[in-house]
Amino acid sequence: MTAELKIVEVGPRDGLQNERSPVALEHKVALVNALSKAGFQEIETGSFVSPKWVPQMADSAEVFARIERRSGVSYSALTPNLRGFEAAVQAGVSQVSIFAAASQTFSQKNINCDIDTSIERFVPIAEQAASLNIPVRAYVSCVLGCPYEGSIPHSQVIETAKKLLDLGCFEVSLGDTIGVGTPFQTSALLHEVLQHFPNDKIAMHFHDTYGQALANTMVSYEAGIRCFDASVAGLGGCPYAKGASGNVATEDMLYMFNQSGIDTGIDLDLVIDAGQAICDAIGRPNQSRVAAAKRSGKMS
Numbered sequence: 001m002t003a004e005l006k007i008v009e010v011g012p013r014d015g016l017q018n019e020r021s022p023v024a025l026e027h028k029v030a031l032v033n034a035l036s037k038a039g040f041q042e043i044e045t046g047s048f049v050s051p052k053w054v055p056q057m058a059d060s061a062e063v064f065a066r067i068e069r070r071s072g073v074s075y076s077a078l079t080p081n082l083r084g085f086e087a088a089v090q091a092g093v094s095q096v097s098i099f100a101a102a103s104q105t106f107s108q109k110n111i112n113c114d115i116d117t118s119i120e121r122f123v124p125i126a127e128q129a130a131s132l133n134i135p136v137r138a139y140v141s142c143v144l145g146c147p148y149e150g151s152i153p154h155s156q157v158i159e160t161a162k163k164l165l166d167l168g169c170f171e172v173s174l175g176d177t178i179g180v181g182t183p184f185q186t187s188a189l190l191h192e193v194l195q196h197f198p199n200d201k202i203a204m205h206f207h208d209t210y211g212q213a214l215a216n217t218m219v220s221y222e223a224g225i226r227c228f229d230a231s232v233a234g235l236g237g238c239p240y241a242k243g244a245s246g247n248v249a250t251e252d253m254l255y256m257f258n259q260s261g262i263d264t265g266i267d268l269d270l271v272i273d274a275g276q277a278i279c280d281a282i283g284r285p286n287q288s289r290v291a292a293a294k295r296s297g298k299m300s
């Protein structure tokens with residue numbers, strides 16, 4: 001059966017990148033393996049960024065070397081520049097993600113260059129990826145607010161998304177990096193965005209800092225979006241967006257869709273087990289409400 005929507009699991013990358021203490025390689029590998037067993041088609045497995053900027057992702061090549069690859073699963077990684085892309089290809093990624101922002105200041109803080117320079121850096125990545133048949137996904141950060149600039153005009157989101165799609169990216173994921181957006185703001189943004197791009201070119205990536213992520217997911221679904229990023233156990237945050245919490249918990253998103261009869265092709269119980277295992281391994285509270293409810297039900 002073909003799933004009616006796609007959930008991209010970003011926990012091994014977005015979820016873990018902000019952990020202060022090093023997460024053991026074996027835990028990262030076990031997490032990816034547990035997630036692939038649960039049925040995700042796409043797992044963001046690591047990042048080929050500067051280890052000075054994001055030390056936690058320094059062992060991504062080893063993670064790729066040790067995971068058990070399931071057929072039909074796309075194992076992706078972030079690549080900010082050609083050097084990262086080449087390392088990612090060497091590691092055997094299935095897909096890469098380039099990442100830009102709708103805010104100049106965030107772009108500068110996150111990848112040390114302005115938006116146009118970042119797009120120029122992505123050109124050779126897109127060219128080489130095309131010649132190697134490696135699909136390229138893209139992110140636009142700060143679409144509903146920036147930690148440095150506050151609110152961001154929709155036109156900046158649309159402009160950046162267009163530049164990324166023009167490079168040949170198959171999809172652009174719009175990130176509420178700091179989790180400030182409300183459903184009303186999400187609807188207003190998508191109303192404009194979907195006048196410029198077809199719905200199958202846009203994914204949504206909600207962080208849950210202000211508890212709006214699931215509601216934002218729902219209004220995005222109603223607007224026609226069929227691809228969402230989520231992080232198991234709600235792990236994570238962006239190291240260059242102080243105070244931002246993790247993405248919407250995958251378990252909570254799955255429960256919402258499953259209970260509404262919308263097929264995701266993913267086994268919720270296996271995701272709950274994967275989320276609890278990584279939380280136990282790194283000593284982090286599990287942020288998923290569904291995991292807490294199901295686990296207390298099991299225990300009572």
Ligand code: HMG
Nearest residue numbers: 048049050053080083084110111112139141142175177238
């Ligand atoms: P820079 O300092 O301007 O670049 O950083 P550089 O070329 O001067 O390199 C600095 C050092 O890093 C050098 O080492 C390079 O060799 C090395 P040194 O000579 O000092 O020893 N280097 C690399 N090492 C490994 N892999 C590479 C690489 N490139 C350079 N690819 C750079 C520019 C882009 C590299 C840096 O700013 C960087 O790595 N930034 C990544 C930041 C990041 O990963 N942020 C989190 C992910 S984005 C996110 O979370 C948002 C998202 O979830 C969506 C949302 O929520 O909105 C996607």
Ligand code: MG
Nearest residue numbers: 014175177238
């Ligand atoms: Mg993110």
